[in-house]
Amino acid sequence: MSETIKTDVVIVGAGPAGLFAVFELGLLDIKSHLVDILPKAGGQCSELYPEKPIYDIPGYPIVTGQGLVDNLLQQIEPFHPTFHYGEMVEAIEPLGTAEAPLFRVSATGGKIFECKSIIVAAGGGSFQPKKPPIEGIEAYEGSSVFYAVRRMEDFRGRHVVIVGGGDSALDWTLNLQPIVERLTLIHRRDDFRGAPHSVKAMRELVANGLIDLHIGQVASLTGEGGQLRGLTLKGADGALRDIACERLIPFFGLTMKLGPVAEWGLNLHENLVPVDTEKFETNVPGVFAIGDINTYPGKLKLILCGFHEGALAAQKIHRYVYPDKKLTFQYTTSSTNLQKKLGVH
Numbered sequence: 001m002s003e004t005i006k007t008d009v010v011i012v013g014a015g016p017a018g019l020f021a022v023f024e025l026g027l028l029d030i031k032s033h034l035v036d037i038l039p040k041a042g043g044q045c046s047e048l049y050p051e052k053p054i055y056d057i058p059g060y061p062i063v064t065g066q067g068l069v070d071n072l073l074q075q076i077e078p079f080h081p082t083f084h085y086g087e088m089v090e091a092i093e094p095l096g097t098a099e100a101p102l103f104r105v106s107a108t109g110g111k112i113f114e115c116k117s118i119i120v121a122a123g124g125g126s127f128q129p130k131k132p133p134i135e136g137i138e139a140y141e142g143s144s145v146f147y148a149v150r151r152m153e154d155f156r157g158r159h160v161v162i163v164g165g166g167d168s169a170l171d172w173t174l175n176l177q178p179i180v181e182r183l184t185l186i187h188r189r190d191d192f193r194g195a196p197h198s199v200k201a202m203r204e205l206v207a208n209g210l211i212d213l214h215i216g217q218v219a220s221l222t223g224e225g226g227q228l229r230g231l232t233l234k235g236a237d238g239a240l241r242d243i244a245c246e247r248l249i250p251f252f253g254l255t256m257k258l259g260p261v262a263e264w265g266l267n268l269h270e271n272l273v274p275v276d277t278e279k280f281e282t283n284v285p286g287v288f289a290i291g292d293i294n295t296y297p298g299k300l301k302l303i304l305c306g307f308h309e310g311a312l313a314a315q316k317i318h319r320y321v322y323p324d325k326k327l328t329f330q331y332t333t334s335s336t337n338l339q340k341k342l343g344v345h
Contacts, residue, residue: 015043017291017306026079101286164251
């Protein structure tokens with residue numbers, strides 16, 4: 001039987017919302033442990049678009065997904081959170097009352113936590129890329145077929161084929177074109193779902209002969225030992241043509257799997273967790289949900305909204321962790337007490 005880890009709060013998910021929640025909790029002297037199925041912090045930012053620029057984080061005209069995660073990790077260092085990577089919370093067992101919540105939280109690695117509150121910051125749950133129906137594609141996955149771009153350098157100087165017509169396909173077409181040997185974009189129809197400015201920029205590259213655009217579908221792959229040499233395209237007219245290809249990046253979207261969250265009694269609505277907008281608490285007292293996994297009237301799936309939700313959740317959690325202590329609101333700009341916690345001299 002593993003030893004029970006006692007902490008104030010267990011945060012399920014170490015994406016941006018979960019990371020910033022550590023900061024807001026830490027300012028209130030609330031300790032936290034984070035559990036994430038991924039091998040590192042950052043959630044979708046690190047896993048799906050680490051080098052992709054983000055433009056709507058307040059105070060940062062431009063920051064990459066990984067850059068944002070790195071800054072958040074630096075920001076929460078003073079509070080020494082404990083991370084449990086490669087683990088998934090399987091079960092939540094209420095032990096306390098509505099007025100004084102207490103939970104036993106079980107994770108897949110055999111770890112057991114005991115805490116007074118839980119913050120579910122699990123994004124869309126665990127996400128799996130939708131794979132194209134191409135025979136034998138598994139043999140190339142991870143070596144020359146990729147479902148996300150984690151390091152742009154892996155594609156430098158290569159013949160790269162991107163398949164898809166949404167924002168991800170167009171964004172990476174524009175971002176990779178300057179560094180690859182040749183880039184080909186394939187989509188099943190000459191109509192794209194991405195942002196209009198991205199479609200316009202892509203079409204300008206095609207018009208200038210800097211990338212190739214083909215309408216059709218990938219019929220088969222050729223190569224050996226996990227290394228692609230080319231692919232066969234079946235055009236809209238049924239004609240077949242061969243295209244040189246060393247790296248294939250299919251963007252067919254993601255399948256979100258909510259996983260065990262569905263079993264926690266949280267009154268799910270279309271695979272999202274309903275919360276109030278005062279404290280972002282669920283129907284279970286002491287369990288909160290922030291970020292993309294929650295839903296409420298007017299909800300926007302923006303990173304900055306997840307930050308706001310975490311700040312308000314922390315205020316209510318303080319009442320559960322310190323029921324006899326009055327919470328006095330303070331600003332980090334003027335409170336010497338908060339600045340001391342942050343190590344500011």
